[in-house]
Amino acid sequence: MRFSVPQHTVSRRQLLSGTLGALGVSACGQPLLAEELTQRRKKLLLLFQSGGASQYETWDPKPGTHTGGPFQSIPTSVPGVHISELLPHSAEILDQLTVIRSINSGINDHFFGHYAIQAGHNLPGHPVLGSVVAQQLEQSRDILPGYISLRRDGPKAYTDVGDAGFLGAKYEGLRVINAEPPEYLVRPESVSALLMQSRDQIRRRNDERFLQGRRPAPIHAYRDTFDKAFALMTQRDLFNLEQESSRDRERYGEHDFGRHCLLARRLLEAGVSCVKVTHHDWDAHQENFHWHEVRCGEFDRTFATLVRDFSERGLLEDTLIVAMGEMGRTPRINQQGGRDHWGKAWSMAMAGCGIKPCIHGSTNEDGTEVADGEVNHGDLFHTFLTALGIDANENYQLSGQTSPIGDPACAAIAEVLS
Amino acid sequence: MNILNPPQIELLRDFKNDVGLLTCAFASQGSTVFLGAREPGAKFVDLSEPESVAQTLEGHATWVTAISAFPDHVVTADYSGTLICWSLESESPTPRWTKNSVSIRCLATNSTAGIVATSGTDGQVRLWDAENGASIRVLGGAAFPVFDLAFSPDGSFLFSVDRAPSKPTVRQWDTSTGELAGSFDGSDLSAYRRGENVQWGGIRGIDVSADGAQIACCGRHQYNGPGTVLLFDVASGQQTAKQVSEFPGLFHTVQYHPDGFLVTAGGDVNRGEVWFFPADGAPAIGKAPVSGPVMCLDLSPDGRQFAAAQSVGQSAYPDGGALGIYSLQPTAAANSSVPPDEPS
Numbered sequence: 205m206r207f208s209v210p211q212h213t214v215s216r217r218q219l220l221s222g223t224l225g226a227l228g229v230s231a232c233g234q235p236l237l238a239e240e241l242t243q244r245r246k247k248l249l250l251l252f253q254s255g256g257a258s259q260y261e262t263w264d265p266k267p268g269t270h271t272g273g274p275f276q277s278i279p280t281s282v283p284g285v286h287i288s289e290l291l292p293h294s295a296e297i298l299d300q301l302t303v304i305r306s307i308n309s310g311i312n313d314h315f316f317g318h319y320a321i322q323a324g325h326n327l328p329g330h331p332v333l334g335s336v337v338a339q340q341l342e343q344s345r346d347i348l349p350g351y352i353s354l355r356r357d358g359p360k361a362y363t364d365v366g367d368a369g370f371l372g373a374k375y376e377g378l379r380v381i382n383a384e385p386p387e388y389l390v391r392p393e394s395v396s397a398l399l400m401q402s403r404d405q406i407r408r409r410n411d412e413r414f415l416q417g418r419r420p421a422p423i424h425a426y427r428d429t430f431d432k433a434f435a436l437m438t439q440r441d442l443f444n445l446e447q448e449s450s451r452d453r454e455r456y457g458e459h460d461f462g463r464h465c466l467l468a469r470r471l472l473e474a475g476v477s478c479v480k481v482t483h484h485d486w487d488a489h490q491e492n493f494h495w496h497e498v499r500c501g502e503f504d505r506t507f508a509t510l511v512r513d514f515s516e517r518g519l520l521e522d523t524l525i526v527a528m529g530e531m532g533r534t535p536r537i538n539q540q541g542g543r544d545h546w547g548k549a550w551s552m553a554m555a556g557c558g559i560k561p562c563i564h565g566s567t568n569e570d571g572t573e574v575a576d577g578e579v580n581h582g583d584l585f586h587t588f589l590t591a592l593g594i595d596a597n598e599n600y601q602l603s604g605q606t607s608p609i610g611d612p613a614c615a616a617i618a619e620v621l622s
Numbered sequence: 623m624n625i626l627n628p629p630q631i632e633l634l635r636d637f638k639n640d641v642g643l644l645t646c647a648f649a650s651q652g653s654t655v656f657l658g659a660r661e662p663g664a665k666f667v668d669l670s671e672p673e674s675v676a677q678t679l680e681g682h683a684t685w686v687t688a689i690s691a692f693p694d695h696v697v698t699a700d701y702s703g704t705l706i707c708w709s710l711e712s713e714s715p716t717p718r719w720t721k722n723s724v725s726i727r728c729l730a731t732n733s734t735a736g737i738v739a740t741s742g743t744d745g746q747v748r749l750w751d752a753e754n755g756a757s758i759r760v761l762g763g764a765a766f767p768v769f770d771l772a773f774s775p776d777g778s779f780l781f782s783v784d785r786a787p788s789k790p791t792v793r794q795w796d797t798s799t800g801e802l803a804g805s806f807d808g809s810d811l812s813a814y815r816r817g818e819n820v821q822w823g824g825i826r827g828i829d830v831s832a833d834g835a836q837i838a839c840c841g842r843h844q845y846n847g848p849g850t851v852l853l854f855d856v857a858s859g860q861q862t863a864k865q866v867s868e869f870p871g872l873f874h875t876v877q878y879h880p881d882g883f884l885v886t887a888g889g890d891v892n893r894g895e896v897w898f899f900p901a902d903g904a905p906a907i908g909k910a911p912v913s914g915p916v917m918c919l920d921l922s923p924d925g926r927q928f929a930a931a932q933s934v935g936q937s938a939y940p941d942g943g944a945l946g947i948y949s950l951q952p953t954a955a956a957n958s959s960v961p962p963d964e965p966s
Contacts, residue, residue: 270641274660274685274701493701494767497725497743536939537660539642539891539915544938 246522246557246592247472248337249514250322250480251465251507253499253529254363255314255487256550258543260533261288261496263551264305264567271535271570273493285563290500293508294553299561300511300520302620303553306565306577307584309531312545314362314487317530322366324585324596325611333588335368335375336609337478340594347435348476353377354464355482362530363482370602372421374428377480378436383463385443386436404434442470452513457506460484465510472523486529489542503527511555520556524591528552528584535572549574552584557591558622582614590616628908629883629898634927635947636913637667637676642933643943645918647689649696649710652922655929656696656708656715657945658686664698664706666715669947676945681706681717690731690738692752697738699726705740707755719755723748728770735777735797741768747782749797759800770827774834774856779803781837785824792825792839792854806854810864811841812872825852827875827886836862836901840873840886849873849888851899863903869895875918880925881952883907887930889915891938896930898952912946926950 265288266272277286280298287295287303294301311317322332331339338350355363368375380386391400411427445453445466456462461483468479483503488495507527514520532550533543549567565577579587589596589610596610641660648655653670664686665676682700689698695718696708703723708715727742731752738750745766749758766786773780780795792806808825827840835856843850843866851873853863867873871890879885884899894916898908914932921928928948935941 276684276702494725494727494743498767501743537642538938539889539933539935539940541642 244522245341245343245475245477246524247341247476247519248333248478248588248592249468249472249510249523249525250333250478251503251510251525251527252322252480252482253486253503253527254318254360254482254484256317256529256531256533256545257486257499257503258488258492258496258533259305259549259551259567260535260543260571261290261493261500263287263291263303263553264571265289266569266571269570271537271572273537275493282561282563288500290496291504293504297508297511300515301553301555302559302562302564303551304564304579304584304617304620305551305567306574306579307532307550307552307581308574308578309547309550309581311531311547311581314360314530314545315365317547318362318365321528321530321581321584323369324582324614329369330607331369331371331375332366332377333585334377334478334480335371336589337592337594338375339368339371340589340609341477341592346475346477348439348471348474349378349432349435350375350477351377351480352380352471352476352478353480353482354380354383354468356460356464356484357381359482359484360487363484370600370607372428373425374431378432380443380467382460383443383445383467385440386433391437400437404430439474442474443467445470455505455509456513457502457509459502461502462506465506469510469513469519472519473517488533489538489544490540492533492537492541492543514556522557524554524557524559524588526552526554526588528554535570548572554588559591560620560622562620564617564620577619579617580614582611583617586610586614586616587620590621628910629885629950629952631896631910631912631928631948631950633913633946634949635667635669635945637945637947638934639665639676639943639945641943642940643917643931643945644685644687645689646929646931646945647691647696647918647920648922648927648929649691650693650923651710652924652927654710655920655945655947656689656691656698657929657931658689658698658700659931659943660685664689664708667945677714679708679715681720687727687742688729688740690729692731692733695752697729697731697752699723699729699740701725703742705729705738705750705755707738707752721750721755721757728768730771730773730780732773732777734775735773737773737777737780737797739771739773739780739797741771741782743767745784747771747780747795749780749800761795761800762802766824769824772828772830772837773797774830775832776834779834779856781828781830783808783825783828783839790823790825790841792828792837794856804856804859806837806839806859807861808839808841808852810843810852810861811839811850812843812845812847826872826888829877829884830856831878831901832880832882838876838878838884838886838901840876840888842872849886849895849897851876851884851886853901853903865899865903865906867897867906867909869897869909871895871915873897874916877919877921879921879950879952883952885919885921885928885950887912887916887919889917889933891915892936894930894932896928896948912948913944914940921950925952 265277280295323330334351456466464481531547534546586596599606646657705721707718709718747761790808794804849869851865873888876886887896894912914934918931930946933940
């Protein structure tokens with residue numbers, strides 16, 4: 205006796221139309237044209253200095269003061285503006301950068317800091333910047349995950365704090381470790397491309413059927429994970445940095461951060477909305493000065509190369525590049541020659557997407573407090589989203605409930621927006 | 623630990639400074655000590671003057687990180703890479719030559735070979751002519767910051783130590799050719815771990831025995847362990863001893879005493895100690911507390927005193943620094959773990 209369950213019945217017409225749709229062809233054979241194809245999409249590249257870079261040894265030096273440390277400041281391409289001597293390459297491109305010297309987040313903790321600076325909220329549960337951008341800027345033609353996070357292996361526990369929250373697994377950051385593609389991206393030889401497509405369509409149809417009468421969230425999570433994996437299988441070559449010229453690989457830097465930034469450029473060019481590259485080990489509680497020589501040495505040349513490269517390729521107009529950590533470092537130098545956590549007065553830099561190159565805000569003579577133009581992490585969040593064309597004053601619509609995208613008590617920094 | 627015959631120390635002079643000290647060195651005549659601190663400029667004190675205070679020498683625009691002495695000369699170096707050779711022939715040190723390099727963390731001098739060696743964050747070891755500061759050559763160096771340098775007695779070899787994350791290494795350089803003559807595995811000393819913040823990893827200090835046959839290195843035992851000294855036989859390149867102390871801090875500096883034993887010192891937050899080890903690899907023969915974490919220690923030429931560059935204060939943030947001048951009275955058995963014969 206044949207047994208048939210109506211919800212498990214899939215018609216041949218339905219199956220074929222789904223398969224053809226996945227191949228970009230309508231059932232009548234006409235190519236699909238979406239309005240989004242003609243729109244230029246904004247993108248975000250987040251360079252995260254995990255551990256907290258010292259503002260004294262980067263963007264807001266105080267040479268000659270009791271808090272300033274041993275390094276001098278150097279002139280930049282902006283007349284009258286000096287930054288640390290540890291950032292000579294960034295000094296050459298400062299006319300393309302926006303530097304915020306007046307951040308007061310009030311947060312001195314790695315875990316909370318990682319979350320708050322990326323979520324723009326103090327209350328837990330909000331999605332982080334990458335997930336927000338992935339969701340808000342997604343387009344129907346997107347193949348790749350909207351948010352990819354690049355880091356090396358063996359990070360500190362706080363490095364991965366923050367996720368998509370209530371936005372769901374679809375907007376979770378895909379973690380790529382050591383610039384290596386995720387495992388199992390290669391289709392087995394025994395499975396043809398058409399067979400793989402057909403199998404995926406069957407999976408999708410089954411998921412749709414299974415959804416009927418069931419809670420959608422877990423099913424969507426599985427579906428979204430499969431979709432991401434499937435998309436990456438077709439784009440595996442993105443991870444092959446050997447396709448880049450030796451010149452580019454050298455000038456980006458033959459280290460983790462350099463390779464990740466080069467991969468980030470490839471991913472953004474391929475359509476990913478947000479890539480986060482973590483530069484590790486800024487938490488210099490000991491030997492702050494020698495250590496910043498090392499970290500800034502890696503960061504500076506790669507960062508300047510990145511900005512120049514994006515500009516030359518015409519990407520900077522639509523890509524917001526943000527360089528920041530979760531906090532700054534103390535004015536006082538401890539017994540071990542280090543600087544500790546400091547959320548009261550610290551700095552970050554950004555470029556692109558129409559942000560006005562300028563220096564915003566200032567600290568007092570010894571850098572212990574913000575003197576002018578104080579902003580917090582919520583204000584920065586608003587600013588980033590506004591530059592990307594996202595209204596942070598809007599709300600998420602969550603099954604009948606709303607939640608503000610940005611903290612309503614905060615606002616974008618108008619002075620740096622075009 | 624053999625405490626029957628530990629060397630005795632006594633604080634003779636204590637020169638306070640507004641900020642913490644980074645380095646110190648006796649001049650060859652033994653009555654002047656040079657120091658560098660977390661402030662611009664090198665300083666010196668004249669120990670022959672009972673009421674002397676530290677005087678600042680003009681020439682360094684930033685913190686002096688390393689000092690080494692020749693007969694009649696002292697060389698100082700700073701974070702910006704400024705290298706100054708001071709003549710001591712007149713009443714007050716006067717600059718003889720000045721060179722500019724990249725950030726310098728350590729330096730060594732050898733009067734026999736007439737060479738000054740410097741290194742630092744970039745890992746490259748540079749040799750300079752002691753007479754006029756002319757650059758001799760740049761050795762290959764390491765891809766990691768170099769923490770300390772030491773010459774063999776005749777100046778034919780230079781040893782550098784670094785903080786390579788997986789394997790801190792002693793490198794032996796032929797100073798006449800610039801070639802790498804050997805390397806020694808310092809893995810027993812703490813290494814930086816990936817995924818961790820900055821740690822006290824690497825080989826922090828090195829010295830060469832008077833006969834050039836042995837080298838001593840100091841640091842911290844494995845990850846976050848106690849202060850430790852490693853001994854190596856130069857000819858074979860083999861580690862011959864690992865002397866782990868009970869001190870829960872990092873040994874920054876190690877030196878061979880003229881009587882043959884080892885003097886090492888270091889610090890943890892608010893705490894500093896000097897430890898003494900025999901050169902035969904036996905356990906420590908003594909220790910003594912000092913007023914604060916010791917960043918650098920230098921023996922006087924006759925070994926009867928040492929200078930300690932320290933931070934002082936009771937909190938995590940120092941209230942200042944101090945150059946401690948201590949007398950050192952080693953006993954007859956101080957260079958061995960074997961106690962002296964009892965008098966009959």
